[in-house]
Amino acid sequence: QSVLTQPPSVSAAPGQRVTISCSGSASNVGTNYVSWYQQLPGAAPKLLIYDNNKRPSGIPDRFSASKSGTSATLAITGLQTGDEADYYCGTWDDTISAHVVFGGGSKLTVL
Amino acid sequence: QITLKESGPTLVKPTQTLTLTCTCSGFSITAYGVGVGWVRQPPGKALEWLGITYWDDDKRYSPSLRSRLTITRDTSKNQVVLRMTNMDPVDTATYYCAHRGTSVTLFDSWGQGMLVTVSS
Numbered sequence: 173q174s175v176l177t178q179p180p181s182v183s184a185a186p187g188q189r190v191t192i193s194c195s196g197s198a199s200n201v202g203t204n205y206v207s208w209y210q211q212l213p214g215a216a217p218k219l220l221i222y223d224n225n226k227r228p229s230g231i232p233d234r235f236s237a238s239k240s241g242t243s244a245t246l247a248i249t250g251l252q253t254g255d256e257a258d259y260y261c262g263t264w265d266d267t268i269s270a271h272v273v274f275g276g277g278s279k280l281t282v283l
Numbered sequence: 284q285i286t287l288k289e290s291g292p293t294l295v296k297p298t299q300t301l302t303l304t305c306t307c308s309g310f311s312i313t314a315y316g317v318g319v320g321w322v323r324q325p326p327g328k329a330l331e332w333l334g335i336t337y338w339d340d341d342k343r344y345s346p347s348l349r350s351r352l353t354i355t356r357d358t359s360k361n362q363v364v365l366r367m368t369n370m371d372p373v374d375t376a377t378y379y380c381a382h383r384g385t386s387v388t389l390f391d392s393w394g395q396g397m398l399v400t401v402s403s
Contacts, residue, residue, distance in 0.1 A: 174329055207389040209330075216379055216393040217322075217330065223388060260330050262389050268346045272320075272332035272389065 175200060176261055176275035183281040188251050192278045194244040194261035200273055202242040204264040208235075211258040211277075220259075221246065253282050285309040287319070287380050287394035294400050295370050301399060305363040305380030312361055313338050316385030319363040321354065323376040324396075331376075335383065336363055370401045 177195040184190040194206065206224050209217035219228050221237040224244065237246045244261055261275040291303035305319060312319055320335030334344040336354045344352050353366040363380060377398045381390035 205388045207387070216396050217390075218393070219387070219389075219391050222386075222391065228387075228391065262330070262332075264388065270343055271345055272335075274322075274330040274332060276329045 174276035175265060175273035176263070178259075178261060178275035178278045180276065181279045181281065183283055184251050185283045186251050186253060189247060189249045190251060190280065191248075192246045192259050192261075192280070194246070194275050196242050196244075196263065196273075198242060199267045200242075200263050200265040201239065201244055203266055206237070206239055206244040206261055206263045208237055208244075208246045209260045209262065210255075211260065213257070217260065248280070251282050256280055256282050285382050285392045287382055287392065289378060289380050289394045289397040291397065291399070293398060294402065296403050297371055297401060299370050301365075301367045301370050301374070303365045303378055303380075303397070303399070305365070305394060307361045307363065307380075307382070310382065312336075312356055312363060313358055318383035319356075320381050320383060320390060321363075321365045322379045322381060322390070322393075323374075324379070325373075325376040328376075333365065333367075333378075372401045375399065375401045 208221040210220050211217045224239040225237050234250045258277045260277050265273045286308045288306050317338045318335045321333040336342045351368045355364045377396040379396040380394045382392040
């Protein structure tokens, strides 16, 4: 059971827009920056978004994210078949001792 | 270019201690603000954070695994070592090391990962 809650799967057609939610609590999402990772099949995770809504260089602006309260959302527009992957949110959690928590991951299917 | 590569045994027996090495290049593990951490992923399951060591040798560990984990550094080789004791089949996973830069609160670069299987 992951500390951050994500939908197990999402799907949309090519060219469409899809959102993935990440729900946490005051001790993690509510207080700290959220990052998003894309994991293509058989590959290591790749940073998509950091500090809630910033894109590293090389990440297209089709990928965007936001945070409100204890929830964060990743949005992908202009879906492509190459976007089929698992997506994870992650952030620091300030309970007990500071540690990192990840969501359970969301599998994106481009129909 | 930042690269990280994990190395170590691919098969360990239950109760044994796992030792994995992360060889870093393109950056110094002692550079101000830098962190190198470990994340694992059981087959078909989600990412699980294990711990991180920082440029100043400060460390943080997963609360649930703290008693079994030790992260150390070999600064002369620019390497970070993960040690996990009392391995169990449920610890079978792909183990990743990852870089945390000064402008990113989590990890911005990841190693390719290596699958470690725990079996007798």
